[in-house]
Amino acid sequence: MTQKVAVLGTGKIGEALLSGMIGAGWAPADLLVTARRRERAEELHARHGVTPVTNAEAAKSADTLILTVKPQDMGTLLDELAPHVPADRLVISGAAGIPTSFFEERLAPGTPVVRVMTNTPALVDEAMSVISAGTHATADHLAHTEEIFGAVGKTLRVPESQQDACTALSGSGPAYFFYLVEAMTDAGILLGLPRDKAHDLIVQSAIGAATMLRDSGEHPVKLRENVTSPAGTTINAIRELENHGVRAALIAALEAARDRSRELASGSKD
Numbered sequence: 001m002t003q004k005v006a007v008l009g010t011g012k013i014g015e016a017l018l019s020g021m022i023g024a025g026w027a028p029a030d031l032l033v034t035a036r037r038r039e040r041a042e043e044l045h046a047r048h049g050v051t052p053v054t055n056a057e058a059a060k061s062a063d064t065l066i067l068t069v070k071p072q073d074m075g076t077l078l079d080e081l082a083p084h085v086p087a088d089r090l091v092i093s094g095a096a097g098i099p100t101s102f103f104e105e106r107l108a109p110g111t112p113v114v115r116v117m118t119n120t121p122a123l124v125d126e127a128m129s130v131i132s133a134g135t136h137a138t139a140d141h142l143a144h145t146e147e148i149f150g151a152v153g154k155t156l157r158v159p160e161s162q163q164d165a166c167t168a169l170s171g172s173g174p175a176y177f178f179y180l181v182e183a184m185t186d187a188g189i190l191l192g193l194p195r196d197k198a199h200d201l202i203v204q205s206a207i208g209a210a211t212m213l214r215d216s217g218e219h220p221v222k223l224r225e226n227v228t229s230p231a232g233t234t235i236n237a238i239r240e241l242e243n244h245g246v247r248a249a250l251i252a253a254l255e256a257a258r259d260r261s262r263e264l265a266s267g268s269k270d
């Protein structure tokens with residue numbers, strides 16, 4: 001039997017997921033999308049051949065509903081959806097912070113809910129998607145969710161109690177690396193390199209380091225030690241990073257992201 005999947009609130013994450021699913025073999029005819037603005041719905045149809053519908057139509061005709069609106073818009077979307085979602089639909093939330101109980105309290109009793117935190121490398125099929133079951137989600141629901149998010153990268157099951165931490169690490173994670181590249185490119189300019197050359201040097205170093213982290217099987221400390229020659233250049237840079245508290249800043253930054261994820265749990269506008 002064909003499984004229809006609807007993405008509700010198809011913005012950056014929703015579109016990356018759609019695109020990956022189509023690339024992995026899903027038929028556009030089996031994919032429904034909703035958007036708040038008509039021109040956005042038309043754009044998605046033109047780009048991917050998917051069918052724009054209303055939120056209520058999606059709830060009635062898709063087997064799986066993937067909700068990818070901002071956390072602050074989730075309450076409004078659920079108010080609109082709840083009367084139309086039969087209890088046998090799988091509801092997957094891609095929103096930061098919002099617990100599965102938020103959905104279970106608003107949808108028909110027994111509705112299976114799965115919470116997923118993915119990240120923007122979904123655009124290049126290198127996402128990290130972290131998956132947790134709600135009260136009524138079964139092994140089949142988790143497997144189906146893995147099949148969907150597996151189209152855009154890696155998946156990992158975690159207890160829901162770890163979702164806010166995972167949001168801080170991998171959900172927001174790409175932003176920290178982009179920030180580092182931006183700062184290191186600025187350093188290149190300070191050292192007299194043209195911006196485009198500095199950018200290329202840093203990006204290729206990032207790709208090389210990421211590939212080694214993934215493929216070498218070595219601990220990051222060992223990989224760093226291999227770059228750090230006695231009385232060499234790298235140790236001078238590392239001393240400055242330590243002097244400026246970069247390690248402590250990163251720990252505090254991720255803790256702040258985790259805390260914000262917790263605050264988003266209510267789906268309120270604050």
Ligand SMILES: NC(=O)C1=CN([C@@H]2O[C@H](COP(=O)(O)OP(=O)(O)OC[C@H]3O[C@@H](n4cnc5c(N)ncnc54)[C@H](OP(=O)(O)O)[C@@H]3O)[C@@H](O)[C@H]2O)C=CC1
Pocket residue numbers: 008009010011012013014034035036037040055068069070071073076077094095096117118119120171172
């Ligand atoms: N961006 C990221 O790196 C990540 C985001 N997330 C989570 O994914 C979710 C989406 O984020 P992102 O894609 O960045 O956000 P976007 O703003 O790009 O996408 C959300 C989309 O939902 C639309 N929308 C809002 N309300 C409704 C509604 N009632 N009916 C239909 N469409 C609606 C918005 O319309 P409009 O364009 O008119 O505003 C927008 O296009 C968030 O919950 C976020 O926490 C998770 C991991 C990473």
Ligand SMILES: O=C(O)[C@@H]1CCC=N1
Pocket residue numbers: 096167171172
């Ligand atoms: O910043 C945010 O709230 C979203 C969730 C994880 C990444 N971006």
